[in-house]
Amino acid sequence: MKISQLFYKKILIVITILAILLFGINFYTKKKIENVIQQKFSEKGFEYSGEISVNVLFGNVSIDNIEISKDSLKLKSKEISINDFSYYSFLVNNKISIGKVKVNSSSIEGNLPKETSKPTSENDTLQHKKEEIFIKSIIVNKLNVSVVDAKSHPIKMANINLEITNFDLSENNHKKIPFSYDAVFLEINNFEKKTSEVQAIKFKKFEFKNNDILIDSLQIVPLKSRKNYIYHVPYEKELLDLVAKRIKISDFKIEEKPSLSFTANNIFVDSVFFNLYLNASFLEASKKFKPLYSKNLRDLPFLIDVKNLDIKNSKLIYEEQTKKNSKPGILVFDELNAQIKNINNNDSKTEKLTVANIQTKFMKSSPLKIKWTFDINNKNDDFRITGSLFNVNSKNMSSFILPAYNVKMDGYIHKMFFDFEGNNFVSSGKLNLDFKNFSIKILDDQKKKKKFLSWLANLFVKDTSKNGMVKTKVEELERDKTKSFWNYFWKNIEKGLQKSLI
Structure with a gap:
């Protein structure tokens, strides 16, 4: 009985010593983190006003009420926690290995820096090659962003949630994508970005x-x-x-x-x-x-x-x-x-x-x-565009050219087939047109008919009621390189219509 009591007393003493030792290590580690933040990171814009919690046994650290400033950008977070830090990986393999990094209730505000082409020195490259970081899980909850880009255009995002599993900075950090991962979940809500003085882009959810x-x-x-x-x-x-x-x-x-x-x-x-x-x-x-x-x-x-x-x-x-x-x-x-x-x-x-x-x-x-x-990959930008159009009435034909050119068309297009080939410089092709009872009215600015000009124009308008479909060719139409592809396409159609109707 005495031996048993003595054994338990020894166990109790050992546990007490370990607890005191663990408390001391935790206290020392906490102070060490506070000193490192004060001496090395405070001048780089890292501040906190909450508590630092440390559990060396499980490799856990959490810091409350963090604020990080970089130039005119400012990140605030209610809490950042690190769980399951591997001392063995760090001390033996010189690699930072973490089970989970979690960032809660954060915000980013300020001005984004202007893009600069800073050359990468050999020393920087070697330094990055030494970095080996593995994080099993990265979680960001409820991140809100309100920043201004280099062109003074605001960008807003609400309630961003991010989760990355098996983040690894040890394999591909010398490439354009400086890390690898197994899976990513990203959710962005209520995105707004001004893209110019006259336009903005938005979406409800990404x-x-x-x-x-x-x-x-x-x-x-x-x-x-x-x-x-x-x-x-x-x-x-x-x-x-x-x-x-x-x-x-x-x-x-x-x-x-x-x-x-x-x-x-x-x-x-x-x-x-x-x-x-x-x-x-x-x-x-x-x-x-x-x-x-x-x-x-x-x-x-x-x-x-x-x-x-x-x-x-x-x-x-x-x-x-x-x-x-x-x-x-x-x-x-x-x-x-x-x-x-x-x-x-x-x-x-x-x-x-x-x-x-x-x-x-x-x-x-x-x-x-x-x-x-x-x-x-064709450097001449060769293309071919073919198609058909059916049953176009005079109202639809005039919907664009009447307000733009004071020209009204009457008649009916039963069928139109087109086939054009071209490149960045010139195009050619054919247009086949079947139309009936076609006439042109040229109007003044008050939309009143100019009788003589309209009569003169209609002298040259063809009628397919006797001859059926009119087949025409468009040859060597030069591209206006200041206009879009669709303007180029329309010019081929327009040229074909002119040759078909007149």
Whole structure:
């Protein structure tokens, strides 16, 4: 009995000594952390006003009410905690290994620094190569961001939640992506960013989970009215108004093999309303070179490979005002659906052509189909665009040219087929047109008919009631490189219509 009591007393003494020792180590570690923060990090903008809690036995540290300042940026956090710090990994393998890093209730405010091209020295490279950090789980909860970019445009994000598993800074830190990971979950709510003096972009929710991206309620909104936006742009430029109900990107990956690459199996865009308004009566047209889509994709600073892009149940409206104090001409494309395959700028791809199939209704009633193919890596930017248009009445024909050019058309287009091939410099092709009872009315500024000019114009208008479909060729149409691809396409159609009708 005495031996047993003595044994328990010894155990109690050992436990007491260990507890005191552990308390002392915890106290010493806490003071050490406080001194390090005071001596090394306070001058770098790291401050805290709460408690530091340390548990050396389990490798846990938490700091409350943190504030970190860098230039004009300031990060505040209610709590940052580190759990399961591996002393063995740190002391034996010279590697920082942590079970969990958690950041709660944080905010970032201030001005983003301007981008500078700072050269990386050899010493910096060697220093980064020595860094080995592994964190099994990184969790950021309820992060709010309100910053201003280098162009003085505000950026706001609310309630950001982030979780990264198996974060490793020891394998790829010499590459463009300086870390690897197994999985990422990211959620951003109520994003707002001013992109220019006249436009802003917004979305209600962004979610990245299991390599899928979901964007809910994407918007590009005008910040100025149609009347006033022209005073805030240097040249003719469209005012955009876009609403996309839902965008889903499936199997999205960022890799280095060895170049930085973005891949996705499918991008699905649902229910887009897109309105473009151009006031061409006030400013001069831009003289800036506008590359074709193939060159834009070819010149991206990274590789891109999107297998499929599907646009469903959408609507596009284009309005252009060519005269002051007049109504804009309007083009409407309802029930717009598009399928685009093989958006790939990799030289080694097996399938060369990007193929876009578009189906829509022009002015609500006229079925329009387009097939458009091009090779992104072809430096001449060769393309081919074919299609058909049916049942266009005089009201729809005049919807754009009447306000813009004071020209009204009467008649009916039963069928139109087109097939054009071109490149960055010139295009050629053919247009076949079947129309009936066509006439032209040239109007004055009060929209009254100019009888003589209208009569003279109609002397040259053809009629297919006897001859059937008119077949015409468009040859050597030179591209205006300051205009978009769609302007280039329209010029081919316009040239074909002129030759068919007159």
